[in-house]
Amino acid sequence: MKSLFRIVSILCFLLGVGFAREAKAASCAALTRLGPGGTTTSTAAPPVVYVTGSSAVKPLVAALAPVMFVDPVKPATLVYLSQGSCTGVSAIVAGAPMSANDTTNAIYWDPNSTTLAAGTKSAKEESCTLASGTLADVGVSDVFAQTCGVASQGLPPGTADFQGPIQAMTFAVNKNSKEQSISAEAAYLVFGFANVEPWTDSSFHFIRNSLSGTQQMLASAIRVDAKFWQGVDRGSNDNVFASLSSLVAQADADKGIGILAADYSSRQEVKQLAYQHYGQRCGYRPDVAALDKRNVREGRYAIWGPMHLLTQVDGSGLAKNARARDLIAYLTGSEPPPLGVDLIRTAVAQHVVPPCAMKVQRTSEMGTMTSFKPARSCSCAFDKEATGTTTCKACTSNDQCGGGQSCNFGYCEAQ
Template identity: 40%
Template sequence: MNEIRFPSTKAKRPVGAALALGLAVTLLAEGASAVPTKNCFDSVERPKVVYVAGSSAVSGFLGVIQGILAAEASPYTIVYQSQGSCTGVSAVYSEDPTSRLIKDIPAAGGKPANYARFYNADGTTEECFLDPAGNPVDVGVSDVYAGTCDFAMAPSGVQIADYQGPIQPMTFVVPALSTQKVISAEAAYMIFGTGGHMGAAAPWTDPTYFFVRNASSGTQQMIARAINVPADKWWGKDRGGSSAVRDGLKILLDASLAEQAIGILSTDVADDARADLRVLAFKAFGQSCGYYPDSTPFLFDKRNVRDGHYPIWGPLHFYTRVSAGIPTEQAGALVTRFAAPKLSNALVEAITKKHLVPKCAMRVDRSTEMGPLKTYTTDSRCDCFFEQIVNGKTTCQACTQSSECPSSAPACSYGYCEAP
């Protein structure tokens, strides 16, 4: 494959930065969860369960996957606890058996509860009680590669498989009342690496309004590499999860406060909140202008992600322990869906409707976190099917077999004539 090279600069060593002290401000409190009324496992209602832990950004996507699972004759139910990408990786890679368990986390010391949730067939969730001793994690889900979380290798004698799912772009977001449209890597470095650089990164100068995560967050880990600020050295307030970042930004209805606010979210969370939030265009180091993930701020076509101009993206990772390359039955019910050479139409549609990108719609690929881009080809392209879903129309020719297709788009794939 041919490597695509965009201009870049050498990484700068971040200026000494400390986490900003939380200043008093009226923001949406996450609040403690009510105590669950159901068990995660139920021998009648949920006799087959796959336990999943990790990325907070993946919650909505797991809901659409549950809809696909529910259509099967003997369906598995996903039970998920949001913990952050690197915690999800640790739940599979760690040599400590206790680190490979998920347990109920009741509210304590002012911190909200973090109970697991089971998914219903319609994608809704209900909080539930895990086994008092904890439940072993079947699948750890992460926005980033295991090496990003300092797990470069599996423990001795253990086999771990990385089933890569759809492409997940990461974004900078601001409240809809903000006038800001674009951010450069240099400005983001000053904001999150130096706390606003004594006013030089206006209007983002007050870390109180930097809606960030922590070093366990895949969103923060990936963006950290795009702006050369280590994920554990960010200024701002850790909001604890993607939903809290989203909700905290949404309630800033004072224009002067909204102008100062900025956060980080994956597109599957940000795009569902476009009425209240704006995704910023991003100008990477060495680029002459900024790019939105989409071709315009008003579409959802991820055109600039798919061709490599928007740089902050990577595949979702579903990690699980395997024996002779084979996952357990419960893990396999989830992860093997992404191992097929051609994804089902239902799965491609589910991925697309959650504002992620099926790999078959990508024209570029990478094999390391924010690594160099290479051209991507596949015999099962889905550009036309993807665009039909996101735009409601396509200029591609419909087909049932390749013999119906012109030489310029010779392959019939997902119901349309696709170009190589």
């Protein structure tokens, strides 16, 4: 029998066939480029930028990472670990190692990867193992640092919060639920006490935890401490979505409720609830027409906030890590991404709003909204991408625009 096994082993080797074994992920600190077809090479990958925190940033990072990897001028490898918004804050404000709780689920993107987008995986995605003590270059949060219970007196010297795309957080139900809306007062009772019909069974409240930016932002909105919500911690947007969408019986569909970022609650298997904030007379959803986020951009839908990109900065206020500085510039819109990546298109597809498309702003969690005029507006380009139409005049130069308008992102606008 041993001789037979040896013969089979030799044949498998000669034929290039191996026995099944668990693949070992590469070290994130010593990555090499993949060759065509995903083959291994000995060529070192570009310098690494370590990013951790909110899960909401992943689609945007996934859009930028492959082109940053091959950027001929400023190449970089983006290594990302999803750990929750408040963990992203702590990674920068407190210097907590991003590898403290998880060393095996970090990912990066190589254009030669053969990974296809499926489930929670994005295209070109590969995994790597974090070394003990690995520190983040960029911490990403859906909420302000103060909301996470740190930096109550402001960020410590040498750190900065750069604000990126705007996200809306939502209450959602199964697509077959009879419910259409929820008020702040009702949500306070549902998630604080579980005593508002039809949401009286907290085992059907699919929530997150106090480290989640989704739950923290909604908690600030309805004024229920994120640590004391009534419900089942499902740990991620993916799991909350799965719990809501899997409810089959009508009775279960009616009593189920969850919290989701707008990109998840916009999927057909679940239904966004219109939300009526304290002091409002009507409830609103983030969109007027699909993808346009007009109620967010104009301040009618209340539960939104900017994506926060925290990092260590030098004396001039710029990120110490030059490649982290590039990533932040692309995500905040202060510099165009390399190789023609269209972040407005990516933002629309991921249900977030670039700051240049906003007409209101706020400076604290669920704070008072004030009018906002971006230095270079992209409202027309955003509308065109989101809805397929715009009333703005198309242009290729400022000379084609009149009345003090400028040619912004292909359209004449006032800013």
